Amino acid sequence: MNARISPAPAQSDLEAFWMPFTANRQFKANPRLLTRAEGMHYWTADGRQVIDAVAGLWCVNAGHGRREITEAVTRQLSVMEYAPTFQMGHPIAFELANRLVAIAPPGMDRVFFTNSGSESVDTALKIAIAYHRARGAGQRTRFIGREKGYHGVGFGGMSVGGMVNNRKFFGSSMLPGVDHLPHTLDIGHNAFSRNLPQWGMHLANELERLIALHDASTIAAVIVEPISGSAGVLLPPVGYLKRLREICDKHDILLIFDEVITGFGRVGKPFAAQAFDVTPDLMTTAKGLSNGAIPMGAVFTQRKVYEAFMQGPENTIELFHGYTYSAHPVACAAALATLDIYAKEELLTRAATLSSTWEDAVHSMRGLPNVIDVRNYGLIGAVELEPRAGKPGARAFDVFLKCFERGVMVRQTGDVIALSPPLIIERGHIAQIVETLSQVIRETA
Numbered sequence: 164m165n166a167r168i169s170p171a172p173a174q175s176d177l178e179a180f181w182m183p184f185t186a187n188r189q190f191k192a193n194p195r196l197l198t199r200a201e202g203m204h205y206w207t208a209d210g211r212q213v214i215d216a217v218a219g220l221w222c223v224n225a226g227h228g229r230r231e232i233t234e235a236v237t238r239q240l241s242v243m244e245y246a247p248t249f250q251m252g253h254p255i256a257f258e259l260a261n262r263l264v265a266i267a268p269p270g271m272d273r274v275f276f277t278n279s280g281s282e283s284v285d286t287a288l289k290i291a292i293a294y295h296r297a298r299g300a301g302q303r304t305r306f307i308g309r310e311k312g313y314h315g316v317g318f319g320g321m322s323v324g325g326m327v328n329n330r331k332f333f334g335s336s337m338l339p340g341v342d343h344l345p346h347t348l349d350i351g352h353n354a355f356s357r358n359l360p361q362w363g364m365h366l367a368n369e370l371e372r373l374i375a376l377h378d379a380s381t382i383a384a385v386i387v388e389p390i391s392g393s394a395g396v397l398l399p400p401v402g403y404l405k406r407l408r409e410i411c412d413k414h415d416i417l418l419i420f421d422e423v424i425t426g427f428g429r430v431g432k433p434f435a436a437q438a439f440d441v442t443p444d445l446m447t448t449a450k451g452l453s454n455g456a457i458p459m460g461a462v463f464t465q466r467k468v469y470e471a472f473m474q475g476p477e478n479t480i481e482l483f484h485g486y487t488y489s490a491h492p493v494a495c496a497a498a499l500a501t502l503d504i505y506a507k508e509e510l511l512t513r514a515a516t517l518s519s520t521w522e523d524a525v526h527s528m529r530g531l532p533n534v535i536d537v538r539n540y541g542l543i544g545a546v547e548l549e550p551r552a553g554k555p556g557a558r559a560f561d562v563f564l565k566c567f568e569r570g571v572m573v574r575q576t577g578d579v580i581a582l583s584p585p586l587i588i589e590r591g592h593i594a595q596i597v598e599t600l601s602q603v604i605r606e607t608a
């Protein structure tokens with residue numbers, strides 16, 4: 164194989180790439196370049212080994228460099244590199260859909276393929292509107308998202324999302340008719356809760372207030388992340404998601420779970436819907452679906468949603484939506500190989516096995532200087548730091564940089580350090596990550 168491990172580019176060669184969600188000038192002055200990956204580790208351009216405490220970007224759940232995925236992708240490329248799925252099909256797309264519904268929550272047995280989390284979200288929102296229309300309720304077009312929610316960067320996902328910086332730069336270019344639930348982070352009541360916080364279930368009742376304001380007959384769907392990662396790991400209070408489900412049922416509103424980060428084993432079950440025993444009507448996924456190796460996303464729906472579209476003459480297209488690369492054969496091959504690994508190594512439940520070790524390890528950071536909260540669930544962890552006066556995010560950014568220098572890649576968002584390691588993690592890795600992070604927090608004024 165002629166894998167291209169490029170030499171580190173010169174500083175002047177870094178300009179052309181406008182990097183996403185990155186402080187471009189800071190990065191290009193002090194680049195952090197990764198050139199190789201295997202198992203729990205990356206290697207930098209200057210040859211340092213770095214432990215990956217965030218599974219790339221919450222996606223490499225089976226760890227890096229999985230030979231099985233490489234081989235499946237290579238095989239598929241040599242047999243058929245591309246085939247359309249508009250009015251055509253190819254066998255492994257159907258095989259993958261069947262394999263996915265076999266691990267999905269009850270009744271979620273239809274799958275629409277996309278190429279990313281953002282596309283999954285926009286697809287789910289469009290399906291929700293078209294579903295109501297197909298049932299003669301075309302006036303149901305509103306969405307209810309949540310403050311601090313992250314649903315990707317499409318116009319739909321941005322509109323239902325609730326992260327201020329992701330919205331404010333784009334003016335009023337939002338979907339009309341979107342409202343937001345309050346977020347569920349309350350350090351005053353819930354600081355240092357282990358697993359789900361006890362306080363806050365009543366926040367779900369805010370949905371009743373929004374329904375009273377807009378009238379249920381105008382609302383298509385509620386979309387939330389069961390656990391949100393991007394805004395700094397926000398957990399649902401005990402009973403909160405069940406309450407959202409009850410209210411949606413009462414008013415015939417679809418419930419969408421955005422499981423782009425919680426899907427594929429992150430919380431100790433294949434999906435958070437199963438871990439929390441709440442089944443949504445639609446579920447958006449991506450990331451761990453293909454172990455990050457080839458971009459892919461999938462929207463799961465309840466059969467009733469799919470069936471609502473299956474009307475009219477049989478030769479008409481039922482949903483005018485799709486992507487050139489929906490169910491791309493190479494992505495399907497990567498996803499099937501990923502699912503094989505998950506099954507063989509029991510990775511979709513491994514987070515449950517490790518969660519108490521993980522919980523104790525991350526909560527050992529309670530009491531360190533500036534630590535104002537620690538949160539955990541499954542193999543997710545977060546340490547929230549007191550912001551420096553007038554400089555939100557600066558302290559955590561310094562911690563992120565120093566951790567990387569010391570061989571641990573974490574993720575910083577605001578003043579939160581988020582952790583979401585590959586599910587293959589061993590106890591020794593957990594100790595190393597927490598030891599380094601603790602040391603860095605101690606040294607960071």
Ligand SMILES: Cc1ncc(COP(=O)(O)O)c(C=O)c1O
Pocket residue numbers: 278279280281282284313314315316388392393421422423424449450
């Ligand atoms: C909950 C959630 N939804 C959607 C997305 C967007 O996914 P992508 O970056 O693949 O478009 C993300 C990405 O982190 C996410 O966490």
